Amino acid sequence: MSAVLNPTSKLRSDILFTLVVLGGLYAAYIVRNVLLLIYVSALFAVVLSPVIQLIGGIHIGRWRPGHGIALLILIFGLAAVLTSFLVFAIPPIFHDARSLAAEWPRRLADLTNKAHSIPFLQDVDMAKIDDYIASASGGAFGFFRGLAGGLFGLFTGIVLTAYFIIDGERVFAWAVTLVPVDQRERLSRTLLRAEDRLRHWLLGQALIMLCIGICSLVAFGFLHVRYFYVLAAYAALANIVPVLGALSSLGVAGMVAAFDSWHKLLGVLIFYAIYYQLESAFLAPRIMKSTVDLPPLGVITALMIGGGMAGILGALVAVPTAALVAVLIDEYLVQKHSSVITHDHEFEHTGTSHEF
Numbered sequence: 001m002s003a004v005l006n007p008t009s010k011l012r013s014d015i016l017f018t019l020v021v022l023g024g025l026y027a028a029y030i031v032r033n034v035l036l037l038i039y040v041s042a043l044f045a046v047v048l049s050p051v052i053q054l055i056g057g058i059h060i061g062r063w064r065p066g067h068g069i070a071l072l073i074l075i076f077g078l079a080a081v082l083t084s085f086l087v088f089a090i091p092p093i094f095h096d097a098r099s100l101a102a103e104w105p106r107r108l109a110d111l112t113n114k115a116h117s118i119p120f121l122q123d124v125d126m127a128k129i130d131d132y133i134a135s136a137s138g139g140a141f142g143f144f145r146g147l148a149g150g151l152f153g154l155f156t157g158i159v160l161t162a163y164f165i166i167d168g169e170r171v172f173a174w175a176v177t178l179v180p181v182d183q184r185e186r187l188s189r190t191l192l193r194a195e196d197r198l199r200h201w202l203l204g205q206a207l208i209m210l211c212i213g214i215c216s217l218v219a220f221g222f223l224h225v226r227y228f229y230v231l232a233a234y235a236a237l238a239n240i241v242p243v244l245g246a247l248s249s250l251g252v253a254g255m256v257a258a259f260d261s262w263h264k265l266l267g268v269l270i271f272y273a274i275y276y277q278l279e280s281a282f283l284a285p286r287i288m289k290s291t292v293d294l295p296p297l298g299v300i301t302a303l304m305i306g307g308g309m310a311g312i313l314g315a316l317v318a319v320p321t322a323a324l325v326a327v328l329i330d331e332y333l334v335q336k337h338s339s340v341i342t343h344d345h346e347f348e349h350t351g352t353s354h355e356f
Contacts (some may be wrong), residue, residue, distance in 0.1 A: 016306040036310055036317075041157050043320055045164030046195050047202040048074075052165055067166050075158075089230045186331070194327040198291070201320045204287045209236045211283060212246075216253070223264050227258050241316045244307065246276060298322055340349065 011173045028035060055070040065073065164171065172191070174186050180216075213236030220228035238245035250272045257264035284299075299319055306318025 032310075035315055037153065037157055037181060040313060041160035042164050042319055043198065043317055044157075044161045045168055046198050048161070048163060049132055049168065050199060071162055071165055075162075078163045085233065089227070089233075093227060093230065109214060143197060189330065193331075194324045197323045197327055198320050200293075205240060205319075207287050209239045211279070212236055212239050212249075215275055216249075216271070220253065220268070223257070223267045223271075225253065225264055225268065225301075226260060227256060231256060241312055244312055244315050246272075294319070294322055294326060297304075298326070 051074060052067060055073050056065055056067065058065065092194045096246050176188055176191075179187055217229065217232035220231055224247045225231065233250070234252060235249040238249045250268075253268050253272075254265055257268045299322065302318040302322035303315055306316075306321065308313035308314070
């Protein structure tokens, strides 16, 4: 009798397990935005941990800041730098924006006349384009609602990142306990390798951001583009999101230059065309290869998948996620014989010989 019931009991257990997994996947899909925010916060906690450790290493007499104090020092330091920058950047922009709002009807009429002088733009109604942009952005209410949502998400991400930085070791130790005991040491070493690669990604991305910031500062200053220092800072910060950040900085800089003259707009377009050709062909592949150790095809594929799945946030975490996946594949799929290696130096030698 027991031999007859056992297959049925096993079948019921399998069905129940399948339903639980499907239910969990469905619940994860519903709260995917929250899970993505948690994942992004965890990644930034990993890459910012060395900065916290560096601040924590400062000694003032016998006093040494702990993790919490070091995190507060970093936050207040970044806030002070941002505030100082905005104090110099906002007043002229606000003054010109108010003047532009007052003169917008006249500027729109001039822009319409210039557009009608171009053969293939003779039938374009700029007023309809202006109305379309206003309706697409949701008007003033839609703009401020989107801004409030973005600020809330940013604040939530900062709080989560802070918690991951402070309790990161405890979370890591708890996560490792979820796997079998005989696999914990191997998983710990693999995740530490992934952590090191993620920090290298931040270093490589910072170098690329520094390059675009300095080059755009020089180019926009030479072209006498208005707010060239603000545009350079935005180009550097936006470049943390590959491709999408470059397109947004190009759009903003081009729009500002177009309000002055077509010559400045042409200069901005030429600068971006030359720079991003150099970055995509020379800078980014070499920097990312030497820091993250990912091939350019892997970077592009990760960006396409991340952007398609989660938009800007997906593109932001695409490359570090690809680096994490590459380490896991390298350990668990490529190194078939690594489980029989017992010595740490042999493990490290085998890992470097199969590194992506």
